[in-house]
Every structure is written in structure tokens, then in C-alpha cells.
Amino acid sequence: MNSAIHTTTGHSPYFAFFGRHLPRMVRHRLPCVEGAEGKIEIAHQTIHEAHRKVTAEYQSVANRKRGEQKMEVGSLVWIRKETTLPNTCRKLDSKWEGPYKVVGVLAGHSVYVLENPFT
Structure with a gap:
């Protein structure tokens, strides 16, 4: 309910009260890395991949909301x-x-x- 946009105000109750948008939920757990330097590179790759997936998911939602519109040069x-x-x-x-x-x-x-x- 705190993240839903209200029709009369055009903002969510969270935004109206705090003056900022509700923080996004983290959907992927970060890997736990102990020990050797090689594991840090694996953790970095895992974090990068999780970030790419979440970004693609948010972009997909945004595209669905605007009807997957793509403008071409000259439009x-x-x-x-x-x-x-x-x-x-x-x-x-x-x-x-x-x-x-x-x-x-x-x-x-x-x-x-x-x-x-x-x-």
C-alpha cells in the first residue's frame, strides 16, 4: 500500500510522507567470499550478473508500461x-x-x- 500511486495526489503515501521514493527490494543475495583472491573475482562476476538481471527486469517492466515503444531517427x-x-x-x-x-x-x-x- 505504501508504494501504490494514489490517484488524487499522483504520489505514493511513502513519497508524500518521506519526500523520497520507496527503496527497491533486493532480489538476489550477495555471495559470501572468504579466503583467496580468486574467489573475489567469482563474487564480482556473480554480483555483476545479478545486477544485469535486475536491471533487465526493471527495464522490462518499464517497457511493458509504455507499450514496448521504440522510436526511430526522424520520429x-x-x-x-x-x-x-x-x-x-x-x-x-x-x-x-x-x-x-x-x-x-x-x-x-x-x-x-x-x-x-x-x-
């Missing part, structure tokens, strides 16, 4: 504004900016380089 996109202008009504303030043109795709469709085609 026109709109950007959702996370903040409102000072001294304006949030309800009436524009929530989207754009359109912007995608001029570059980085990190396997995770990061996009944009430009304003009208300036």
Missing part, C-alpha cells in the same frame, strides 16, 4: 513535463511539450537525442 515525439510553471494552476497547465524530432538513438533504445524542428 516526432512529445515529452511529458514533470513540473509545472510557477504561479500556474496545475490542472490547466500543459502537461506535454513538443513535438521534438529524434536525431539519435543511444543505449539500445533507452536514450534519445532530440531537437526542436521548429527552431
Whole structure:
């Protein structure tokens, strides 16, 4: 319940109370390493693999939520504004900016380089 987004506030109760997001749960146990230097390298590889799996899982959830959208170079996109202008009504303030043109795709469709085609 503390991590669910409330429809009226747009934030979770945890965020409203503490002013920060709920920490992520650790899904993999870290290996216990004792002794020789070679075991530290094995532990490092295990931690790296666990990090890769958790990152892929979070990215998969994020992609499902946005419908597995991938923009190509030349596409026109709109950007959702996370903040409102000072001294304006949030309800009436524009929530989207754009359109912007995608001029570059980085990190396997995770990061996009944009430009304003009208300036």
C-alpha cells in the first residue's frame, strides 16, 4: 500500500510522507567470499550478473508500461513535463511539450537525442 500511486495526489503515501521514493527490494543475495583472491573475482562476476538481471527486469517492466515503444531517427515525439510553471494552476497547465524530432538513438533504445524542428 505504501508504494501504490494514489490517484488524487499522483504520489505514493511513502513519497508524500518521506519526500523520497520507496527503496527497491533486493532480489538476489550477495555471495559470501572468504579466503583467496580468486574467489573475489567469482563474487564480482556473480554480483555483476545479478545486477544485469535486475536491471533487465526493471527495464522490462518499464517497457511493458509504455507499450514496448521504440522510436526511430526522424520520429516526432512529445515529452511529458514533470513540473509545472510557477504561479500556474496545475490542472490547466500543459502537461506535454513538443513535438521534438529524434536525431539519435543511444543505449539500445533507452536514450534519445532530440531537437526542436521548429527552431
